Amino acid sequence: MRHLNILTFITLFTLVLTGLPSPCHAFQSHPAPEGLYVHQMSHVLFIGALAYLYWHLGKSSLIASRGWHYMRLFCLLFLVWNCLTFAGHASYSYLSVDDFVNMGTWQSKIALPVTPLKLLYYLTRFEHLISVPAIFCLFIGLRLFYREVCAEEEK
Amino acid sequence: MINLPLVPAIIADIGGSLIVIIVAFLSAQYAYRLTKIQPENFLWGFLFYLCVAMTAFATSRGVGHIVRQFLILSGNETAWRTLSPFSGGINTLLITSAASVIIYYHKWLEAYEAIQIEVGKQKVANAKLAETAEELHEMNLNLEEIVEIRTQDLSISEKKFRHFFENxxxxxxxxxxxxxxxxxxxxxxxxxxxxxxxxxxxxxxxxxxxxxxxxxxxxxxxxxxxxxxxxxxxxxxxxxxxxxxxxxxxxxxxxxxxxxxxxxxxMTRIKTITDQLISQRKMASIGQLAAGVAHEINTPLGIILGYSQLMQDDFSKESEEHQNLNVIERQTKACQKIVADLLKFSRQSASEKVQLQLNDVIEDVISVTEHSLNMAHIHIIKELAADLPLISGDPERLRQVLFNLINNAHHAIGENGNVTVCTSAPPGNTTITCTVTDTGRGIPAEIQDKIFDPFFTTKGVGQGTGLGLSVTYGIINDHDGSVILESPTSSGSGTSFHLSFPILITKTNI
Missing domain, CATH: 3.30.450.20 (PAS domain)
Structure with missing residues (x-):
């Protein structure tokens, strides 16, 4: 029942995000921002799923292996990464070509003045600093499981 | 003001994407191995699908980012603008897929828990089974030990009782x-x-x-x-x-x-010994009685004999009184002989023992009795051992013993038969034996224990006093010997009297 509630919440949240008032036609067209919105919603869905898994792993008594701690860490880091990426997509949508210098070259920069929005975008470009440790946590967790299972089978 | 160069971000983007793709594939490989090792574990299945989704997403996104950087830096931004919606769309789909896998995690977990519960029950059952098996094993081991110990005990007991039985x-x-x-x-x-x-x-x-x-x-x-x-x-x-x-x-x-x-x-031997002891005691009692009677009677008999002889002088020989006194004298002498025999039986009479050769005594007796035996067609067979050791004895009384035995043999045979007298000295023995055997009618078993009693006789009145064998018994005992009756003999008839005498121990035969 608790899982159902979480799913209901995620669904309602998505509906609120997507249910912006607009003219209602028999056939709805899909202008450019729609793809971004859907992508952002998928990040939100992923955030919710990871939060749920993080919470569930924390309360499960059956799971005693150390590998599950890494799995929880993976959830947490990926959740943060999703937030960061969500913020990156959002901030980028507010920037224009004028905010960049030498676009398409190795000398490309963010044009002055550096606003908080520009700074946020700049920081989000380093999202791999989160995703790489996150995927390593997944890897380490699985490797621990594998070794434990091998040791168990050897018995 | 400081510009924010995007080169570090570009490098981080390309490098990070590559690393994420590689690590995602390695993770998927471990997840795959886990499902292969324990295919029944639903959690490994969940992790495998999660890894597949994450690897697909990491690959799609990483490749997309790398391609974007290269296209933009190579001046093909237009191409990227064409590809961008596809890349973003695929990424969106893959993020949703990964999220979907995670959302259904609880179902995986429920399945896992259900299986774990069953596995737990199975483990408990297996543990109980193993415990029971162990108990059974121990019981079996103990049983084997107990059986082995019991078998050993049984074997020892069987051996003990078999030994007792056999020996x-x-x-x-x-x-x-x-x-x-x-x-x-x-x-x-x-x-x-x-x-x-x-x-x-x-x-x-x-x-x-x-x-x-x-x-x-x-x-x-x-x-x-x-x-x-x-x-x-x-x-x-x-x-x-x-x-x-x-x-x-x-x-x-x-x-x-x-x-x-x-x-x-x-109990045969014990019974024989007991019978002999009883007989000896009986004979000893009778001997004492006989000796007492003989002593008491001997004196009056002497007086009667003396007076009857004196009174004979007072009457003429032809007179009736003289004849009567002669009868008295004769019967008194007969009584005295009986008394003398009783004294011999009771070993009260005087005897002089000398070294003698029993064969000589036998020869003497046979020479006296042979004539009368031949008259009745009874043959004397002598089987006398040569070099018979000497014994200590009264020759006169031993002659009487042999005379009695041969006389009894004569009486038992009547006419036509054999009387065998044999002597022997078995090597190593301290006694010599003399056996007198006849071929007569034998002595019935029911009177065999009475034949040595004084006055016991099977002869008719006046034919014997019943003191012959009693006197024989008394004389043999007086010589520290023994007399044993065997009737019937080993031949099935007749009677044997086995006499034994201790060998005289002299300096020469020590």
Whole structure:
């Protein structure tokens, strides 16, 4: 029942995000921002799923292996990464070509003045600093499981 | 103001994407291995699908980012603008897929928990099974040890009782209710007169007296046991054996007697010794009595004899009084002889013992009696051992012994027969033996224990005083010897008297 509630919440949240008032036609067209919105919603869905898994792993008594701690860490880091990426997509949508210098070259920069929005975008470009440790946590967790299972089978 | 160069971000983007793709694939590989090792574990299945989704997403996104950087930096931004919606769309789909896998995690977990519960139950059951198996194993081991110990005990016990059974000097037997022997030891076989156990042996057939057998069986059925039951058994060779029998009945489930197990002790030798002791004591008592009577009678007889002889002088020889006194004198002398014999029997008479050769005494007696024996067609057979050792004895009294025995033999044969006199000195023995055997009618068993009693005779009135064998017995005893009667003899008839005398110990034969 608790899982159902979480799913209901995620669904309602998505509906609120997507249910912006607009003219209602028999056939709805899909202008450019729609793809971004859907992508952002998928990040939100992923955030919710990871939060749920993080919470569930924390309360499960059956799971005693150390590998599950890494799995929880993976959830947490990926959740943060999703937030960061969500913020990156959002901030980028507010920037224009004028905010960049030498676009398409190795000398490309963010044009002055550096606003908080520009700074946020700049920081989000380093999202791999989160995703790489996150995927390593997944890897380490699985490797621990594998070794434990091998040791168990050897018995 | 400081510009924010995007080169580090570009490098981080390309490098990070590559690393994420590689690590995602490695993770998927581990997840795959886990599902292969434990395919029944739903959690590994969940992780495998999660890794597949994450690897697909990482690959799609990483490749997209790298392609974007290269296209933009190479001045093909237009191409990227074309590809961008596809890349973003695929990424969106893959993010949703990964999220979907995670959302259904609880279902995976439920399945896992259900299986774990079953596995737990199975483990508990297996543990109990293993525990029970271990207990059974230990019990089995203990049982084997117990059985081994019991078997050893049984073997020792069996050996002990088998040893007792085999080596017992008494008869130990097991037989059925009909007397058929199922098992008997060697002593029992020998006691019944066999060298080896015959195939079939009926114990009851050895009972000489039917009444004894009936009483034995009755007691066994009534009491369940028989204790110290004296019986006379007739051996296979016909000889008698006195036995003391104790037995227990063997009962079946219904309490019926189906057989018996018992022990029989051969009492023949003890009975013979006992009989001899009784006889000796009896003879000693009679001897004392006879000696007392003889002494008391001897004096008046002497007076009667003296007065009768004196009175004879007072009458003429032809007178009736003289004749009567002659009768008195003769009968008195007869009485004196009887008294003298009684004294000899009771060993009260004086004797002078010298070294003598028994063969010489025998020759003397035979020379005197041979004539009368020949008259009755009785042949004397002499089997005298040469070099017979000397004995100490009164030759006169020993002559009387042999005279009595030959005379009795004559009387037993009547006419036509043999009297054998033999002497021997078995090597190693301290005695010599002299046997007088006749071929007469023998002495009935019921009077054999009375023949040495004074005044016991089978002869008619006036034919004998019944003191002959008594005197013989007294004289032999006085010589520290023994006299044994055997009737019938080993030939099946006749009588033998076996005399034995201690060999004289002199300096020469020490």
């Amino acid at each position: 017992s000097k008494d008869m130990v037997y097991f037989c059925n209710d009909g007397g058929q022997v199922s098992d008997i030891n060697q002593s029992g076989v020998e006691m019944l007169g066999y060298q080896e156990r015959p195939d079939k042996l009926d114990l009851h057939s050895f009972f000489k007296d039917v009444e004894d057998l009936e009483k034995y069986l009755q007691t066994l059925h009534d009491n369940g046991f028989v204790r110290d039951f004296e019986i006379e058994m007739e051996r296979q060779d016909g000889s008698l054996c006195h036995a003391l029998l104790s037995a227990n009945a063997i009962l079946n489930e219904k309490g019926e007697v189906v057989g018996c197990e018992g022990v029989a002790k051969d």
